[in-house]
Amino acid sequence: MKIVITAEDVNDWVYKGEGAANLILRYQGSLPLLLGKVLRVQKVSKDETIPPMACAELSMHEQLIWANMDGLAESKSKDSLVQIYATCIMGPLLGTNHIDAGVRVSVSREFLEKVEVSTLNFRPAWRIKASKIDTLTRSALLISDHSVFPSNSTFSIAVEIKPKCGFLPSSEYISDENSIKKQVTRYKMHQALKLNKKQILEESAYDPLDLFSHSNERIHKALNALYLNPQNNFRVFLNGSLIYGGMDTDTNTHDTNNSFEEIIDTSSGLNLDLPKFFELLTEMISKSGVLNRLLETQKLDLYDIEGAIHSYYDVISKPCPLCEGIYDDGLLKKYEKLHSLPIQKSIEIVRDYLVSATAKDCCLMLSFRPREGEAPALEKYGSVGIESVDQVYDYKVFFIDLDMKPLEKMVHYYNLDQKITNFYKQKYQKLLL
Numbered sequence: 001m002k003i004v005i006t007a008e009d010v011n012d013w014v015y016k017g018e019g020a021a022n023l024i025l026r027y028q029g030s031l032p033l034l035l036g037k038v039l040r041v042q043k044v045s046k047d048e049t050i051p052p053m054a055c056a057e058l059s060m061h062e063q064l065i066w067a068n069m070d071g072l073a074e075s076k077s078k079d080s081l082v083q084i085y086a087t088c089i090m091g092p093l094l095g096t097n098h099i100d101a102g103v104r105v106s107v108s109r110e111f112l113e114k115v116e117v118s119t120l121n122f123r124p125a126w127r128i129k130a131s132k133i134d135t136l137t138r139s140a141l142l143i144s145d146h147s148v149f150p151s152n153s154t155f156s157i158a159v160e161i162k163p164k165c166g167f168l169p170s171s172e173y174i175s176d177e178n179s180i181k182k183q184v185t186r187y188k189m190h191q192a193l194k195l196n197k198k199q200i201l202e203e204s205a206y207d208p209l210d211l212f213s214h215s216n217e218r219i220h221k222a223l224n225a226l227y228l229n230p231q232n233n234f235r236v237f238l239n240g241s242l243i244y245g246g247m248d249t250d251t252n253t254h255d256t257n258n259s260f261e262e263i264i265d266t267s268s269g270l271n272l273d274l275p276k277f278f279e280l281l282t283e284m285i286s287k288s289g290v291l292n293r294l295l296e297t298q299k300l301d302l303y304d305i306e307g308a309i310h311s312y313y314d315v316i317s318k319p320c321p322l323c324e325g326i327y328d329d330g331l332l333k334k335y336e337k338l339h340s341l342p343i344q345k346s347i348e349i350v351r352d353y354l355v356s357a358t359a360k361d362c363c364l365m366l367s368f369r370p371r372e373g374e375a376p377a378l379e380k381y382g383s384v385g386i387e388s389v390d391q392v393y394d395y396k397v398f399f400i401d402l403d404m405k406p407l408e409k410m411v412h413y414y415n416l417d418q419k420i421t422n423f424y425k426q427k428y429q430k431l432l433l
């Protein structure tokens with residue numbers, strides 16, 4: 001059945017959240033087909049000088065990168081691109097059972113225009129300033145609401161985590177002056193820059209290396225740090241409604257800690273105090289193994305942006321402006337080695353870098369509910385228990401936001417990397433003085 005969403009349906013769709021590139025609406029109407037679904041609507045930047053937020057149609061060079069990749073290069077619309085990319089490229093890497101590419105539905109221009117107005121009061125001011133709904137597009141993605149555990153039970157809890165990059169790079173192409181990148185995580189260094197730009201109120205103590213470690217103690221520590229300073233890395237939903245963390249990165253949610261603890265302990269019927277809540281999450285993360293696959297995919301970035309950027313210029317057949325300004329013979333030799341690789345190898349380096357970028361930016365949605373009675377959950381769900389609680393929980397884990405990153409973002413990646421590293425080095429040097 002072809003689904004067409006028109007202006008008459010606007011009251012059935014309410015704001016759920018948004019990222020930089022998409023706005024998410026939750027269905028609150030009565031059509032059984034749409035119950036438990038969200039609609040992912042594309043946005044456009046209000047600043048025309050900023051490159052597109054996501055690939056619309058593939059550029060000539062992108063077609064080179066994604067040639068022979070399951071119909072990607074031939075894909076004509078952005079939605080089908082998003083779907084094919086999530087299913088065919090990210091699926092095999094992350095596990096197809098953890099991926100939901102959704103279905104494309106038609107949306108009318110009037111519907112999108114009305115959504116633009118109806119969501120205004122719910123959107124963070126800085127997001128409104130930066131972007132608006134793309135009213136020129138004619139389709140959107142209908143996806144299951146993964147912040148709800150699909151069952152008849154009375155409630156479910158979901159935790160959304162944006163883990164970011166979980167390893168320290170060791171590429172030989174990182175210049176000596178940036179060797180700090182091999183010792184301090186990108187997340188930590190970026191926090192310093194974000195604080196300086198007033199994008200956050202305080203630096204987070206979250207260390208992605210803890211979350212990706214195989215130590216339950218360190219995973220627990222990471223969750224605790226995410227909880228204390230959630231930014232856009234941690235959110236909790238009760239029955240699909242946000243109860244902890246915000247859509248606003250600089251919202252300080254410390255005041256809401258008490259009510260959150262009360263919800264997970266008594267008022268929701270979950271009966272978990274905070275340490276047990278984290279213990280349970282830790283079990284789900286460890287048992288599901290999803291972070292292992294995510295890390296492997298992130299590690300496709302073997303060359304670091306300091307290496308991959310040179311291959312990028314070969315792919316787009318432009319002289320490398322970076323090599324023109326390097327006077328260190330040793331370093332120049334290394335980069336020349338990259339420039340002399342066969343074009344297929346350069347393409348592979350850039351493609352792997354982009355796939356890794358998606359894996360460094362996606363979110364995990366872990367949803368669970370206490371099992372009622374003896375009945376085991378469906379096979380596709382996992383189950384966990386912790387010693388301190390006499391209860392089994394059924395859970396599922398889904399990745400969200402597995403969008404392809406545009407090739408032309410490579411220059412932005414290089415510039416941001418240098419900015420983050422230089423700022424951190426400066427700060428670090430100041431501290432040593």
Ligand SMILES: O=P(O)(O)O[C@@H]1[C@@H](OP(=O)(O)O)[C@H](OP(=O)(O)O)[C@H](O)[C@H](OP(=O)(O)O)[C@H]1OP(=O)(O)O
Pocket residue numbers: 019020021053054190232357358360361405409416
């Ligand atoms: O570069 P980063 O690490 O800051 O990541 C960007 C994210 O910032 P973060 O640091 O997680 O707050 C950024 O998130 P926010 O807008 O800050 O919530 C986006 O996810 C962006 O991706 P895209 O432009 O939507 O494709 C992300 O850009 P990509 O680098 O993933 O392309």
Ligand SMILES: Nc1ncnc2c1ncn2[C@@H]1O[C@H](COP(=O)(O)OP(=O)(O)OP(=O)(O)O)[C@@H](O)[C@H]1O
Pocket residue numbers: 016017018019020021022023024038040143144145146147160235361363400401403
């Ligand atoms: N399928 C889903 N089920 C439940 N909630 C979702 C779903 N998809 C997205 N969301 C919510 O909406 C938010 C924004 O969605 P999404 O990450 O897809 O946006 P984006 O613009 O692509 O993000 P980014 O800024 O990383 O590019 C998520 O952080 C999550 O809270």
Ligand SMILES: [Zn+2]
Pocket residue numbers: 310320321322323335339
């Ligand atoms: Zn070069």
